[in-house]
Amino acid sequence: MSFIDQVVQCIQEAEQKGTLVEREDVLTGYSGKKLYGTLQRLAKTVLTEDTCYVEVGVYQGLTLLSTALSNEKGSFIGIDNFAFFDPQGKNKGLVEERTAKLGLKNTSLINADYEDALERLEQHLGGKKVGIYFIDGPHDYRSQMMCLLLMKPYLADDAVILIDDSNYRHVRQANRDFLLTNPEFKLLFESYTPAHPMNLKGEDKQKALDGWWDGINIIVKDSKNALEPEFPNTVRNRSIYENEHLLHASQYPEQTLLVWEIIKKLRLYPLLNLLRKPSKMFSGEFKNANTFSESLEQSGKFNKSIKN
Numbered sequence: 289m290s291f292i293d294q295v296v297q298c299i300q301e302a303e304q305k306g307t308l309v310e311r312e313d314v315l316t317g318y319s320g321k322k323l324y325g326t327l328q329r330l331a332k333t334v335l336t337e338d339t340c341y342v343e344v345g346v347y348q349g350l351t352l353l354s355t356a357l358s359n360e361k362g363s364f365i366g367i368d369n370f371a372f373f374d375p376q377g378k379n380k381g382l383v384e385e386r387t388a389k390l391g392l393k394n395t396s397l398i399n400a401d402y403e404d405a406l407e408r409l410e411q412h413l414g415g416k417k418v419g420i421y422f423i424d425g426p427h428d429y430r431s432q433m434m435c436l437l438l439m440k441p442y443l444a445d446d447a448v449i450l451i452d453d454s455n456y457r458h459v460r461q462a463n464r465d466f467l468l469t470n471p472e473f474k475l476l477f478e479s480y481t482p483a484h485p486m487n488l489k490g491e492d493k494q495k496a497l498d499g500w501w502d503g504i505n506i507i508v509k510d511s512k513n514a515l516e517p518e519f520p521n522t523v524r525n526r527s528i529y530e531n532e533h534l535l536h537a538s539q540y541p542e543q544t545l546l547v548w549e550i551i552k553k554l555r556l557y558p559l560l561n562l563l564r565k566p567s568k569m570f571s572g573e574f575k576n577a578n579t580f581s582e583s584l585e586q587s588g589k590f591n592k593s594i595k596n
């Protein structure tokens with residue numbers, strides 16, 4: 289079976305059956321069962337003696353450790369600077385504690401900013417190449433793009449990249465820009481939810497928790513050029529990136545962000561909206577984590593070259 293067919297099979301099985309291994313008694317975090325079910329199956333199926341798993345964005349270890357549980361002979365590397373979602377500075381200790389509790393001997397942590405870690409990743413690979421790469425760290429456009437670009441030299445000829453939080457339009461834009469400029473990589477699978485799971489309720493939220501969390505793009509290194517080029521949905525309007533430049537070229541960009549916090553706290557948006565009608569592109573439904581993914585096709589979709 290070809291590498292791509294193996295990856296397809298792992299995704300299909302996870303779509304039908306969810307996870308391979310569950311340790312909800314020990315593991316908590318931000319992910320969906322189809323997502324880490326796919327990571328687990330990939331770890332079991334496609335990792336070889338010469339390849340390893342790398343993840344950016346470990347948090348409290350759910351995806352890293354539950355994936356490591358599915359292949360004790362594999363090598364699983366997690367990168368996190370533990371600088372976010374960690375007000376009490378306990379996440380690194382928690383990951384180490386959980387690793388011991390689960391009896392895992394096949395994981396290692398790089399406690400560093402992703403850019404420093406990826407620039408020097410060679411030192412941590414022990415001569416292996418990266419066969420499975422999971423991106424779940426910072427979500428600004430540049431970081432998403434750098435996570436993809438910096439990993440290129442370390443990828444095996446057969447490699448799969450899973451990009452979490454692909455609900456966000458700027459994440460999809462980074463994926464598209466990468467795919468367009470690196471044609472040896474192809475989009476294999478995509479699935480979205482109408483909003484970030486934090487902003488979903490009831491059945492919709494449960495579907496995201498049992499599914500792909502906050503949208504997924506799965507890319508393969510298609511060395512044999514077996515797949516047609518496909519791209520995730522994006523918008524042509526570049527205002528969000530142009531606005532970033534305007535903001536950061538302004539005299540006091542940090543203060544502008546402070547003003548934004550004050551506007552949120554004092555609930556001044558209706559007043560501002562009276563002064564200037566917000567364009568549809570810039571009016572989110574939620575206070576934070578607006579993904580603008582509600583119009584995307586929600587059910588998982590494979591690259592058209594994949595025959596069922």
Ligand SMILES: C[S@@+](CC[C@H](N)C(=O)[O-])C[C@H]1O[C@@H](n2cnc3c(N)ncnc32)[C@H](O)[C@@H]1O
Binds near residue numbers: 316349372373
């Ligand atoms: C959403 S969490 C990851 C969730 C995780 N995969 C799980 O299983 O629950 C994102 C993580 O990315 C990390 N992160 C954010 N920016 C980073 C950076 N510049 N370098 C390294 N890690 C970063 C944060 O510290 C946080 O732990």
